[in-house]
Amino acid sequence: MKPNPKILAFGCHPDDVEILCGGTLALLARLDCDIHIAVMAGGDVGSPVLPRFVIREQRLKEGQAAADIIGAQFHFAGGEDLEVEYNDAYRRRAVRVMREVNPDIVLTHSPMDYLIDHEETSRLVRNAAFIGIVPNYDCGAAVPPTSKIPHLYYANAIGRRDIFGRPLPLTCAVDVSPVMETKTRMLACHASQREWLRCVLECDDYLEMMQRATEAEGRAAGFGYAEGYIQHLGEGHPQDNILKQLLGDACLEFHPASTVNPVFP
Ligand SMILES: [Zn+2]
Structure with missing residues:
Protein backbone atom coordinates (compact mmCIF):
# COMPACT_ATOMS: atom_id res chain seq x y z
CA MET A 1 0.00 0.00 0.00
CA LYS A 2 1.19 3.52 -0.78
CA PRO A 3 1.98 5.67 2.28
CA ASN A 4 -0.77 8.20 1.51
CA PRO A 5 -3.70 6.36 -0.05
CA LYS A 6 -6.15 8.44 -2.01
CA ILE A 7 -9.77 8.30 -0.80
CA LEU A 8 -12.82 9.26 -2.88
CA ALA A 9 -16.11 9.65 -1.02
CA PHE A 10 -18.59 9.93 -3.89
CA GLY A 11 -22.11 10.76 -2.71
CA CYS A 12 -25.25 11.95 -4.41
CA HIS A 13 -26.16 15.33 -2.90
CA PRO A 14 -24.12 17.88 -0.99
CA ASP A 15 -24.25 16.77 2.72
CA ASP A 16 -24.74 13.00 2.08
CA VAL A 17 -21.03 12.23 2.43
CA GLU A 18 -20.76 14.28 5.62
CA ILE A 19 -23.76 12.45 7.17
CA LEU A 20 -22.67 8.95 6.16
CA CYS A 21 -18.88 8.96 6.31
CA GLY A 22 -17.63 12.38 7.45
CA GLY A 23 -16.08 10.87 10.57
CA THR A 24 -14.21 8.18 8.66
CA LEU A 25 -12.87 10.85 6.29
CA ALA A 26 -11.77 12.99 9.24
CA LEU A 27 -9.89 10.01 10.71
CA LEU A 28 -8.26 9.21 7.37
CA ALA A 29 -7.29 12.88 6.94
CA ARG A 30 -5.50 12.66 10.29
CA LEU A 31 -3.48 9.81 8.78
CA ASP A 32 -2.44 12.13 5.91
CA CYS A 33 -4.57 10.31 3.36
CA ASP A 34 -5.40 12.37 0.27
CA ILE A 35 -9.16 12.96 0.66
CA HIS A 36 -11.59 13.81 -2.14
CA ILE A 37 -15.33 14.44 -1.75
CA ALA A 38 -17.54 14.28 -4.86
CA VAL A 39 -21.25 14.90 -5.36
CA MET A 40 -23.24 13.52 -8.29
CA ALA A 41 -25.95 16.21 -8.14
CA GLY A 42 -25.73 19.84 -7.10
CA GLY A 43 -28.53 20.02 -4.54
CA ASP A 44 -30.73 22.11 -6.84
CA VAL A 45 -34.08 21.10 -5.32
CA GLY A 46 -32.91 21.55 -1.73
CA SER A 47 -34.86 24.70 -0.96
CA PRO A 48 -38.57 25.43 -0.49
CA VAL A 49 -38.11 29.00 -1.77
CA LEU A 50 -34.89 29.62 -3.74
CA PRO A 51 -34.63 29.01 -7.53
CA ARG A 52 -32.66 25.91 -8.59
CA PHE A 53 -29.53 27.70 -9.82
CA VAL A 54 -29.34 29.84 -6.66
CA ILE A 55 -29.64 26.98 -4.17
CA ARG A 56 -27.25 24.83 -6.27
CA GLU A 57 -24.56 27.50 -6.13
CA GLN A 58 -25.08 27.89 -2.38
CA ARG A 59 -24.99 24.14 -1.74
CA LEU A 60 -21.83 23.59 -3.76
CA LYS A 61 -20.18 26.34 -1.71
CA GLU A 62 -21.36 24.59 1.45
CA ASP A 81 -31.33 16.33 -8.09
CA LEU A 82 -34.06 13.70 -8.52
CA GLU A 83 -32.84 12.95 -12.06
CA VAL A 84 -29.88 10.69 -11.26
CA GLU A 85 -30.20 7.47 -13.21
CA TYR A 86 -28.02 4.75 -14.62
CA ASN A 87 -27.63 6.06 -18.17
CA ASP A 88 -24.91 7.20 -20.59
CA ALA A 89 -24.73 10.80 -19.41
CA TYR A 90 -24.42 9.90 -15.73
CA ARG A 91 -22.02 7.02 -16.50
CA ARG A 92 -19.67 9.47 -18.20
CA ARG A 93 -19.95 11.94 -15.31
CA ALA A 94 -19.14 9.25 -12.75
CA VAL A 95 -16.18 7.87 -14.73
CA ARG A 96 -14.80 11.38 -15.35
CA VAL A 97 -14.65 12.06 -11.60
CA MET A 98 -13.27 8.57 -10.91
CA ARG A 99 -10.47 9.16 -13.44
CA GLU A 100 -9.74 12.70 -12.21
CA VAL A 101 -9.14 11.34 -8.71
CA ASN A 102 -7.80 7.82 -9.50
CA PRO A 103 -8.53 6.68 -5.91
CA ASP A 104 -7.24 3.72 -3.91
CA ILE A 105 -10.43 3.60 -1.82
CA VAL A 106 -13.97 4.59 -2.80
CA LEU A 107 -16.87 5.19 -0.38
CA THR A 108 -20.40 5.61 -1.69
CA HIS A 109 -24.08 5.01 -0.91
CA SER A 110 -25.58 1.64 -0.14
CA PRO A 111 -27.15 -0.11 -3.18
CA MET A 112 -30.40 0.00 -1.20
CA ASP A 113 -31.42 3.29 0.38
CA TYR A 114 -34.53 5.34 1.04
CA LEU A 115 -33.96 7.54 -2.04
CA ILE A 116 -33.54 6.26 -5.61
CA ASP A 117 -31.09 9.11 -6.39
CA HIS A 118 -28.82 7.50 -3.77
CA GLU A 119 -29.29 3.98 -5.14
CA GLU A 120 -28.54 5.10 -8.71
CA THR A 121 -25.45 6.95 -7.47
CA SER A 122 -24.34 3.73 -5.77
CA ARG A 123 -24.65 1.82 -9.08
CA LEU A 124 -22.94 4.56 -11.08
CA VAL A 125 -20.02 4.83 -8.66
CA ARG A 126 -19.66 1.04 -8.44
CA ASN A 127 -19.56 0.87 -12.22
CA ALA A 128 -17.13 3.80 -12.53
CA ALA A 129 -14.80 2.14 -10.03
CA PHE A 130 -14.75 -0.96 -12.22
CA ILE A 131 -14.64 0.53 -15.74
CA GLY A 132 -12.52 3.64 -15.09
CA ILE A 133 -9.50 1.53 -16.00
CA VAL A 134 -10.85 0.56 -19.45
CA PRO A 135 -8.91 2.67 -22.00
CA ASN A 136 -11.51 2.48 -24.78
CA TYR A 137 -14.34 3.74 -22.58
CA ASP A 138 -14.80 7.41 -23.52
CA CYS A 139 -16.01 9.51 -20.59
CA GLY A 140 -16.04 12.64 -22.74
CA ALA A 141 -13.11 14.32 -21.00
CA ALA A 142 -9.38 14.29 -21.69
CA VAL A 143 -8.42 12.46 -18.52
CA PRO A 144 -6.43 9.21 -18.51
CA PRO A 145 -7.92 5.91 -17.31
CA THR A 146 -7.54 4.95 -13.66
CA SER A 147 -4.49 2.86 -12.77
CA LYS A 148 -6.33 0.18 -10.76
CA ILE A 149 -9.72 -1.04 -9.56
CA PRO A 150 -10.05 0.49 -6.07
CA HIS A 151 -11.32 -0.89 -2.78
CA LEU A 152 -15.03 -0.09 -2.68
CA TYR A 153 -17.22 0.37 0.39
CA TYR A 154 -20.91 1.17 0.68
CA ALA A 155 -21.89 3.32 3.65
CA ASN A 156 -24.87 2.10 5.65
CA ALA A 157 -28.21 3.31 4.31
CA ILE A 158 -29.77 6.49 5.67
CA GLY A 159 -31.93 5.32 8.57
CA ARG A 160 -29.73 2.16 8.90
CA ARG A 161 -32.27 -0.08 7.16
CA ASP A 162 -33.19 -1.21 3.66
CA ILE A 163 -36.52 -0.49 1.98
CA PHE A 164 -38.06 -3.55 3.66
CA GLY A 165 -37.00 -2.30 7.09
CA ARG A 166 -34.19 -4.81 7.50
CA PRO A 167 -30.66 -3.97 8.73
CA LEU A 168 -27.99 -4.19 6.02
CA PRO A 169 -25.22 -6.83 6.26
CA LEU A 170 -22.41 -4.55 7.43
CA THR A 171 -18.87 -5.88 7.16
CA CYS A 172 -17.24 -3.31 9.42
CA ALA A 173 -17.87 -0.24 11.57
CA VAL A 174 -15.48 2.65 12.19
CA ASP A 175 -15.24 4.28 15.62
CA VAL A 176 -15.64 7.98 14.89
CA SER A 177 -16.04 9.09 18.54
CA PRO A 178 -12.77 11.11 18.54
CA VAL A 179 -13.83 13.11 15.48
CA MET A 180 -17.53 13.73 16.14
CA GLU A 181 -16.85 17.41 16.67
CA THR A 182 -15.19 17.59 13.23
CA LYS A 183 -17.99 15.57 11.60
CA THR A 184 -20.57 17.92 13.15
CA ARG A 185 -18.69 21.02 11.97
CA MET A 186 -18.52 19.58 8.43
CA LEU A 187 -22.27 18.96 8.36
CA ALA A 188 -22.95 22.38 9.91
CA CYS A 189 -21.45 23.92 6.74
CA HIS A 190 -24.66 22.80 4.99
CA ALA A 191 -26.70 25.46 6.76
CA SER A 192 -29.25 25.67 3.91
CA GLN A 193 -30.40 22.15 4.77
CA ARG A 194 -31.66 23.05 8.20
CA GLU A 195 -34.68 24.85 6.78
CA TRP A 196 -35.15 22.26 4.02
CA LEU A 197 -35.20 19.25 6.34
CA ARG A 198 -37.48 21.08 8.74
CA CYS A 199 -39.82 21.57 5.79
CA VAL A 200 -39.78 18.08 4.22
CA LEU A 201 -38.91 15.71 7.07
CA GLU A 202 -40.21 17.77 10.00
CA CYS A 203 -36.71 17.39 11.39
CA ASP A 204 -35.95 20.35 13.61
CA ASP A 205 -32.20 19.90 13.83
CA TYR A 206 -30.33 18.01 11.15
CA LEU A 207 -27.13 18.04 13.21
CA GLU A 208 -28.89 16.26 16.08
CA MET A 209 -30.43 13.80 13.63
CA MET A 210 -26.97 12.92 12.31
CA GLN A 211 -25.55 12.63 15.82
CA ARG A 212 -28.39 10.31 16.91
CA ALA A 213 -27.86 8.07 13.85
CA THR A 214 -24.08 7.96 14.37
CA GLU A 215 -24.65 7.17 18.05
CA ALA A 216 -27.06 4.35 17.18
CA GLU A 217 -24.47 2.87 14.81
CA GLY A 218 -21.93 3.17 17.64
CA ARG A 219 -24.20 1.34 20.10
CA ALA A 220 -24.56 -1.57 17.68
CA ALA A 221 -20.77 -1.83 17.31
CA GLY A 222 -19.76 -1.15 20.92
CA PHE A 223 -18.40 2.33 20.19
CA GLY A 224 -19.61 5.75 21.32
CA TYR A 225 -20.24 6.81 17.72
CA ALA A 226 -19.66 4.81 14.53
CA GLU A 227 -20.11 4.69 10.78
CA GLY A 228 -20.95 1.30 9.25
CA TYR A 229 -19.83 -0.09 5.90
CA ILE A 230 -20.35 -3.00 3.56
CA GLN A 231 -17.28 -3.85 1.48
CA HIS A 232 -17.92 -4.63 -2.19
CA GLN A 239 -10.72 -8.35 -1.19
CA ASP A 240 -8.66 -7.24 1.81
CA ASN A 241 -10.17 -4.76 4.28
CA ILE A 242 -7.93 -1.74 3.72
CA LEU A 243 -9.94 0.36 6.20
CA LYS A 244 -8.95 -2.11 8.94
CA GLN A 245 -5.31 -1.91 7.84
CA LEU A 246 -5.39 1.89 7.97
CA LEU A 247 -7.52 2.41 11.09
CA GLY A 248 -6.55 -0.59 13.26
CA ASP A 249 -8.64 -0.91 16.43
CA ALA A 250 -10.91 1.93 15.27
CA CYS A 251 -12.29 -0.45 12.64
CA LEU A 252 -14.37 -3.36 13.96
CA GLU A 253 -14.84 -6.17 11.45
CA PHE A 254 -18.01 -8.25 11.38
CA HIS A 255 -17.89 -11.85 10.21
CA PRO A 256 -21.53 -12.81 9.63
CA ALA A 257 -20.72 -16.37 8.65
CA SER A 258 -18.46 -17.25 11.55
CA THR A 259 -19.09 -15.03 14.55
CA VAL A 260 -21.76 -12.88 16.06
CA ASN A 261 -22.55 -9.78 14.06
CA PRO A 262 -24.16 -7.33 16.48
CA VAL A 263 -25.73 -5.37 13.61
CA PHE A 264 -26.96 -8.23 11.45
CA PRO A 265 -27.35 -11.33 13.65
ZN1 LIG B 1 -28.97 12.78 -0.64
Whole structure:
Protein backbone atom coordinates (compact mmCIF):
# COMPACT_ATOMS: atom_id res chain seq x y z
CA MET A 1 0.00 0.00 0.00
CA LYS A 2 1.19 3.52 -0.78
CA PRO A 3 1.98 5.67 2.28
CA ASN A 4 -0.77 8.20 1.51
CA PRO A 5 -3.70 6.36 -0.05
CA LYS A 6 -6.15 8.44 -2.01
CA ILE A 7 -9.77 8.30 -0.80
CA LEU A 8 -12.82 9.26 -2.88
CA ALA A 9 -16.11 9.65 -1.02
CA PHE A 10 -18.59 9.93 -3.89
CA GLY A 11 -22.11 10.76 -2.71
CA CYS A 12 -25.25 11.95 -4.41
CA HIS A 13 -26.16 15.33 -2.90
CA PRO A 14 -24.12 17.88 -0.99
CA ASP A 15 -24.25 16.77 2.72
CA ASP A 16 -24.74 13.00 2.08
CA VAL A 17 -21.03 12.23 2.43
CA GLU A 18 -20.76 14.28 5.62
CA ILE A 19 -23.76 12.45 7.17
CA LEU A 20 -22.67 8.95 6.16
CA CYS A 21 -18.88 8.96 6.31
CA GLY A 22 -17.63 12.38 7.45
CA GLY A 23 -16.08 10.87 10.57
CA THR A 24 -14.21 8.18 8.66
CA LEU A 25 -12.87 10.85 6.29
CA ALA A 26 -11.77 12.99 9.24
CA LEU A 27 -9.89 10.01 10.71
CA LEU A 28 -8.26 9.21 7.37
CA ALA A 29 -7.29 12.88 6.94
CA ARG A 30 -5.50 12.66 10.29
CA LEU A 31 -3.48 9.81 8.78
CA ASP A 32 -2.44 12.13 5.91
CA CYS A 33 -4.57 10.31 3.36
CA ASP A 34 -5.40 12.37 0.27
CA ILE A 35 -9.16 12.96 0.66
CA HIS A 36 -11.59 13.81 -2.14
CA ILE A 37 -15.33 14.44 -1.75
CA ALA A 38 -17.54 14.28 -4.86
CA VAL A 39 -21.25 14.90 -5.36
CA MET A 40 -23.24 13.52 -8.29
CA ALA A 41 -25.95 16.21 -8.14
CA GLY A 42 -25.73 19.84 -7.10
CA GLY A 43 -28.53 20.02 -4.54
CA ASP A 44 -30.73 22.11 -6.84
CA VAL A 45 -34.08 21.10 -5.32
CA GLY A 46 -32.91 21.55 -1.73
CA SER A 47 -34.86 24.70 -0.96
CA PRO A 48 -38.57 25.43 -0.49
CA VAL A 49 -38.11 29.00 -1.77
CA LEU A 50 -34.89 29.62 -3.74
CA PRO A 51 -34.63 29.01 -7.53
CA ARG A 52 -32.66 25.91 -8.59
CA PHE A 53 -29.53 27.70 -9.82
CA VAL A 54 -29.34 29.84 -6.66
CA ILE A 55 -29.64 26.98 -4.17
CA ARG A 56 -27.25 24.83 -6.27
CA GLU A 57 -24.56 27.50 -6.13
CA GLN A 58 -25.08 27.89 -2.38
CA ARG A 59 -24.99 24.14 -1.74
CA LEU A 60 -21.83 23.59 -3.76
CA LYS A 61 -20.18 26.34 -1.71
CA GLU A 62 -21.36 24.59 1.45
CA GLY A 63 -19.86 21.30 0.16
CA GLN A 64 -16.58 23.04 -0.58
CA ALA A 65 -16.52 24.58 2.90
CA ALA A 66 -17.13 21.17 4.53
CA ALA A 67 -14.32 19.63 2.46
CA ASP A 68 -11.98 22.47 3.45
CA ILE A 69 -12.35 21.55 7.14
CA ILE A 70 -10.43 18.30 6.59
CA GLY A 71 -8.28 19.58 3.71
CA ALA A 72 -10.23 17.55 1.12
CA GLN A 73 -10.67 18.41 -2.55
CA PHE A 74 -14.28 18.90 -3.66
CA HIS A 75 -15.68 17.69 -7.00
CA PHE A 76 -19.07 18.20 -8.68
CA ALA A 77 -20.02 15.59 -11.29
CA GLY A 78 -22.61 17.91 -12.89
CA GLY A 79 -25.88 16.04 -12.30
CA GLU A 80 -29.28 17.25 -11.14
CA ASP A 81 -31.33 16.33 -8.09
CA LEU A 82 -34.06 13.70 -8.52
CA GLU A 83 -32.84 12.95 -12.06
CA VAL A 84 -29.88 10.69 -11.26
CA GLU A 85 -30.20 7.47 -13.21
CA TYR A 86 -28.02 4.75 -14.62
CA ASN A 87 -27.63 6.06 -18.17
CA ASP A 88 -24.91 7.20 -20.59
CA ALA A 89 -24.73 10.80 -19.41
CA TYR A 90 -24.42 9.90 -15.73
CA ARG A 91 -22.02 7.02 -16.50
CA ARG A 92 -19.67 9.47 -18.20
CA ARG A 93 -19.95 11.94 -15.31
CA ALA A 94 -19.14 9.25 -12.75
CA VAL A 95 -16.18 7.87 -14.73
CA ARG A 96 -14.80 11.38 -15.35
CA VAL A 97 -14.65 12.06 -11.60
CA MET A 98 -13.27 8.57 -10.91
CA ARG A 99 -10.47 9.16 -13.44
CA GLU A 100 -9.74 12.70 -12.21
CA VAL A 101 -9.14 11.34 -8.71
CA ASN A 102 -7.80 7.82 -9.50
CA PRO A 103 -8.53 6.68 -5.91
CA ASP A 104 -7.24 3.72 -3.91
CA ILE A 105 -10.43 3.60 -1.82
CA VAL A 106 -13.97 4.59 -2.80
CA LEU A 107 -16.87 5.19 -0.38
CA THR A 108 -20.40 5.61 -1.69
CA HIS A 109 -24.08 5.01 -0.91
CA SER A 110 -25.58 1.64 -0.14
CA PRO A 111 -27.15 -0.11 -3.18
CA MET A 112 -30.40 0.00 -1.20
CA ASP A 113 -31.42 3.29 0.38
CA TYR A 114 -34.53 5.34 1.04
CA LEU A 115 -33.96 7.54 -2.04
CA ILE A 116 -33.54 6.26 -5.61
CA ASP A 117 -31.09 9.11 -6.39
CA HIS A 118 -28.82 7.50 -3.77
CA GLU A 119 -29.29 3.98 -5.14
CA GLU A 120 -28.54 5.10 -8.71
CA THR A 121 -25.45 6.95 -7.47
CA SER A 122 -24.34 3.73 -5.77
CA ARG A 123 -24.65 1.82 -9.08
CA LEU A 124 -22.94 4.56 -11.08
CA VAL A 125 -20.02 4.83 -8.66
CA ARG A 126 -19.66 1.04 -8.44
CA ASN A 127 -19.56 0.87 -12.22
CA ALA A 128 -17.13 3.80 -12.53
CA ALA A 129 -14.80 2.14 -10.03
CA PHE A 130 -14.75 -0.96 -12.22
CA ILE A 131 -14.64 0.53 -15.74
CA GLY A 132 -12.52 3.64 -15.09
CA ILE A 133 -9.50 1.53 -16.00
CA VAL A 134 -10.85 0.56 -19.45
CA PRO A 135 -8.91 2.67 -22.00
CA ASN A 136 -11.51 2.48 -24.78
CA TYR A 137 -14.34 3.74 -22.58
CA ASP A 138 -14.80 7.41 -23.52
CA CYS A 139 -16.01 9.51 -20.59
CA GLY A 140 -16.04 12.64 -22.74
CA ALA A 141 -13.11 14.32 -21.00
CA ALA A 142 -9.38 14.29 -21.69
CA VAL A 143 -8.42 12.46 -18.52
CA PRO A 144 -6.43 9.21 -18.51
CA PRO A 145 -7.92 5.91 -17.31
CA THR A 146 -7.54 4.95 -13.66
CA SER A 147 -4.49 2.86 -12.77
CA LYS A 148 -6.33 0.18 -10.76
CA ILE A 149 -9.72 -1.04 -9.56
CA PRO A 150 -10.05 0.49 -6.07
CA HIS A 151 -11.32 -0.89 -2.78
CA LEU A 152 -15.03 -0.09 -2.68
CA TYR A 153 -17.22 0.37 0.39
CA TYR A 154 -20.91 1.17 0.68
CA ALA A 155 -21.89 3.32 3.65
CA ASN A 156 -24.87 2.10 5.65
CA ALA A 157 -28.21 3.31 4.31
CA ILE A 158 -29.77 6.49 5.67
CA GLY A 159 -31.93 5.32 8.57
CA ARG A 160 -29.73 2.16 8.90
CA ARG A 161 -32.27 -0.08 7.16
CA ASP A 162 -33.19 -1.21 3.66
CA ILE A 163 -36.52 -0.49 1.98
CA PHE A 164 -38.06 -3.55 3.66
CA GLY A 165 -37.00 -2.30 7.09
CA ARG A 166 -34.19 -4.81 7.50
CA PRO A 167 -30.66 -3.97 8.73
CA LEU A 168 -27.99 -4.19 6.02
CA PRO A 169 -25.22 -6.83 6.26
CA LEU A 170 -22.41 -4.55 7.43
CA THR A 171 -18.87 -5.88 7.16
CA CYS A 172 -17.24 -3.31 9.42
CA ALA A 173 -17.87 -0.24 11.57
CA VAL A 174 -15.48 2.65 12.19
CA ASP A 175 -15.24 4.28 15.62
CA VAL A 176 -15.64 7.98 14.89
CA SER A 177 -16.04 9.09 18.54
CA PRO A 178 -12.77 11.11 18.54
CA VAL A 179 -13.83 13.11 15.48
CA MET A 180 -17.53 13.73 16.14
CA GLU A 181 -16.85 17.41 16.67
CA THR A 182 -15.19 17.59 13.23
CA LYS A 183 -17.99 15.57 11.60
CA THR A 184 -20.57 17.92 13.15
CA ARG A 185 -18.69 21.02 11.97
CA MET A 186 -18.52 19.58 8.43
CA LEU A 187 -22.27 18.96 8.36
CA ALA A 188 -22.95 22.38 9.91
CA CYS A 189 -21.45 23.92 6.74
CA HIS A 190 -24.66 22.80 4.99
CA ALA A 191 -26.70 25.46 6.76
CA SER A 192 -29.25 25.67 3.91
CA GLN A 193 -30.40 22.15 4.77
CA ARG A 194 -31.66 23.05 8.20
CA GLU A 195 -34.68 24.85 6.78
CA TRP A 196 -35.15 22.26 4.02
CA LEU A 197 -35.20 19.25 6.34
CA ARG A 198 -37.48 21.08 8.74
CA CYS A 199 -39.82 21.57 5.79
CA VAL A 200 -39.78 18.08 4.22
CA LEU A 201 -38.91 15.71 7.07
CA GLU A 202 -40.21 17.77 10.00
CA CYS A 203 -36.71 17.39 11.39
CA ASP A 204 -35.95 20.35 13.61
CA ASP A 205 -32.20 19.90 13.83
CA TYR A 206 -30.33 18.01 11.15
CA LEU A 207 -27.13 18.04 13.21
CA GLU A 208 -28.89 16.26 16.08
CA MET A 209 -30.43 13.80 13.63
CA MET A 210 -26.97 12.92 12.31
CA GLN A 211 -25.55 12.63 15.82
CA ARG A 212 -28.39 10.31 16.91
CA ALA A 213 -27.86 8.07 13.85
CA THR A 214 -24.08 7.96 14.37
CA GLU A 215 -24.65 7.17 18.05
CA ALA A 216 -27.06 4.35 17.18
CA GLU A 217 -24.47 2.87 14.81
CA GLY A 218 -21.93 3.17 17.64
CA ARG A 219 -24.20 1.34 20.10
CA ALA A 220 -24.56 -1.57 17.68
CA ALA A 221 -20.77 -1.83 17.31
CA GLY A 222 -19.76 -1.15 20.92
CA PHE A 223 -18.40 2.33 20.19
CA GLY A 224 -19.61 5.75 21.32
CA TYR A 225 -20.24 6.81 17.72
CA ALA A 226 -19.66 4.81 14.53
CA GLU A 227 -20.11 4.69 10.78
CA GLY A 228 -20.95 1.30 9.25
CA TYR A 229 -19.83 -0.09 5.90
CA ILE A 230 -20.35 -3.00 3.56
CA GLN A 231 -17.28 -3.85 1.48
CA HIS A 232 -17.92 -4.63 -2.19
CA LEU A 233 -16.35 -8.05 -2.73
CA GLY A 234 -17.32 -8.65 -6.35
CA GLU A 235 -14.82 -10.25 -8.70
CA GLY A 236 -12.02 -7.89 -9.73
CA HIS A 237 -12.10 -5.67 -6.64
CA PRO A 238 -9.47 -5.96 -3.88
CA GLN A 239 -10.72 -8.35 -1.19
CA ASP A 240 -8.66 -7.24 1.81
CA ASN A 241 -10.17 -4.76 4.28
CA ILE A 242 -7.93 -1.74 3.72
CA LEU A 243 -9.94 0.36 6.20
CA LYS A 244 -8.95 -2.11 8.94
CA GLN A 245 -5.31 -1.91 7.84
CA LEU A 246 -5.39 1.89 7.97
CA LEU A 247 -7.52 2.41 11.09
CA GLY A 248 -6.55 -0.59 13.26
CA ASP A 249 -8.64 -0.91 16.43
CA ALA A 250 -10.91 1.93 15.27
CA CYS A 251 -12.29 -0.45 12.64
CA LEU A 252 -14.37 -3.36 13.96
CA GLU A 253 -14.84 -6.17 11.45
CA PHE A 254 -18.01 -8.25 11.38
CA HIS A 255 -17.89 -11.85 10.21
CA PRO A 256 -21.53 -12.81 9.63
CA ALA A 257 -20.72 -16.37 8.65
CA SER A 258 -18.46 -17.25 11.55
CA THR A 259 -19.09 -15.03 14.55
CA VAL A 260 -21.76 -12.88 16.06
CA ASN A 261 -22.55 -9.78 14.06
CA PRO A 262 -24.16 -7.33 16.48
CA VAL A 263 -25.73 -5.37 13.61
CA PHE A 264 -26.96 -8.23 11.45
CA PRO A 265 -27.35 -11.33 13.65
ZN1 LIG B 1 -28.97 12.78 -0.64
